[in-house]
Amino acid sequence: MSGSACPAVTAEQMREVDRAMVEDFHIELGQMMENAGRSLAELAVNTFDPVRVVVLAGPGGNGGGGLVAARHLANRGRDVHVVLAKPADHLGEVPAHQLDILARIGVPIGTAPDPPLRAAEVRGEGLGEGDLIVDTLIGYSLVGSPAEPVAGLVRWANGHAAPVLSLDTPSGLDVTTGVAANPCVRAAATLTLALPKVGLLGSPEVGRLYLADISVPPLVYERMGIEIGNPFGEHPIVSLDCGGPAS
Ligand SMILES: NC(=O)C1=CN([C@@H]2O[C@H](COP(=O)(O)OP(=O)(O)OC[C@H]3O[C@@H](n4cnc5c(N)ncnc54)[C@H](O)[C@@H]3O)[C@@H](O)[C@H]2O)[C@@H](O)CC1
Numbered sequence: 471m472s473g474s475a476c477p478a479v480t481a482e483q484m485r486e487v488d489r490a491m492v493e494d495f496h497i498e499l500g501q502m503m504e505n506a507g508r509s510l511a512e513l514a515v516n517t518f519d520p521v522r523v524v525v526l527a528g529p530g531g532n533g534g535g536g537l538v539a540a541r542h543l544a545n546r547g548r549d550v551h552v553v554l555a556k557p558a559d560h561l562g563e564v565p566a567h568q569l570d571i572l573a574r575i576g577v578p579i580g581t582a583p584d585p586p587l588r589a590a591e592v593r594g595e596g597l598g599e600g601d602l603i604v605d606t607l608i609g610y611s612l613v614g615s616p617a618e619p620v621a622g623l624v625r626w627a628n629g630h631a632a633p634v635l636s637l638d639t640p641s642g643l644d645v646t647t648g649v650a651a652n653p654c655v656r657a658a659a660t661l662t663l664a665l666p667k668v669g670l671l672g673s674p675e676v677g678r679l680y681l682a683d684i685s686v687p688p689l690v691y692e693r694m695g696i697e698i699g700n701p702f703g704e705h706p707i708v709s710l711d712c713g714g715p716a717s
């Protein structure tokens with residue numbers, strides 16, 4: 471599927487999709503987040519095959535998807551380290567549930583600025599090209615330019631040789647206008663959810679663009695007058711460049 475052939479939506483339209491999912495169809499946020507995070511982990515393994523992964527997680531729905539991905543990556547034998555942008559008590563209810571699970575299964579969790587991560591870097595054990603940074607700091611609810619401590623994590627990610635995989639959008643990129651804030655994550659790949667967002671198409675910060683199913687019933691789109699066809703007819707993750715299953 472080419473990016474231009476697929477209908478793209480604004481943040482406002484995507485928010486309406488998410489509202490309809492929860493309120494009209496009773497598909498819970500946690501279900502969508504599980505789909506998002508599992509697909510993110512799948513893409514991370516299939517595309518980057520990392521040994522070590524640092525998951526940067528914001529307090530909202532985007533970060534929640536990152537915490538789900540962290541669980542799946544740890545289950546699949548990857549050395550995962552989570553860095554929260556805000557203290558745990560700032561997380562929304564559903565992301566907080568995901569964090570609780572991670573703590574119970576023993577995934578290391580730090581809060582920015584993250585002393586263990588910095589100590590490892592001082593010892594020369596910083597991330598290299600074979601490792602991966604997963605960016606789930608801010609999604610479609612970005613307002614203005616990333617503020618500290620998110621901004622520091624964005625700069626940290628951009629300063630590493632390790633590639634960055636972003637969820638929904640590179641953090642700092644406005645999904646509607648396509649304007650990249652300062653700072654903005656420069657992703658090697660971005661997995662966006664349900665439908666591409668207009669601001670992602672053609673943006674150099676996005677890298678390779680993939681699309682994941684979060685189980686939106688066709689009726690949601692029909693009611694909004696959006697014709698999407700059947701992008702996930704063969705696979706729950708598709709590349710918007712080549713149209714095939716992500717490999
Ligand atoms: N809402 C939903 O129903 C779903 C959302 N999902 C994911 O959740 C995202 C949307 O979630 P939310 O609406 O909770 O919000 P986000 O996770 O996009 O971000 C909101 C958080 O970012 C902070 N923030 C915003 N602008 C900032 C700035 N300039 N500097 C520093 N912090 C800033 C806000 O204070 C807030 O804590 C989507 O992009 C998608 O990735 C998916 O998990 C699936 C379903």
Ligand SMILES: [K+]
Nearest residue numbers: 608637639641
């Ligand atoms: K993001």
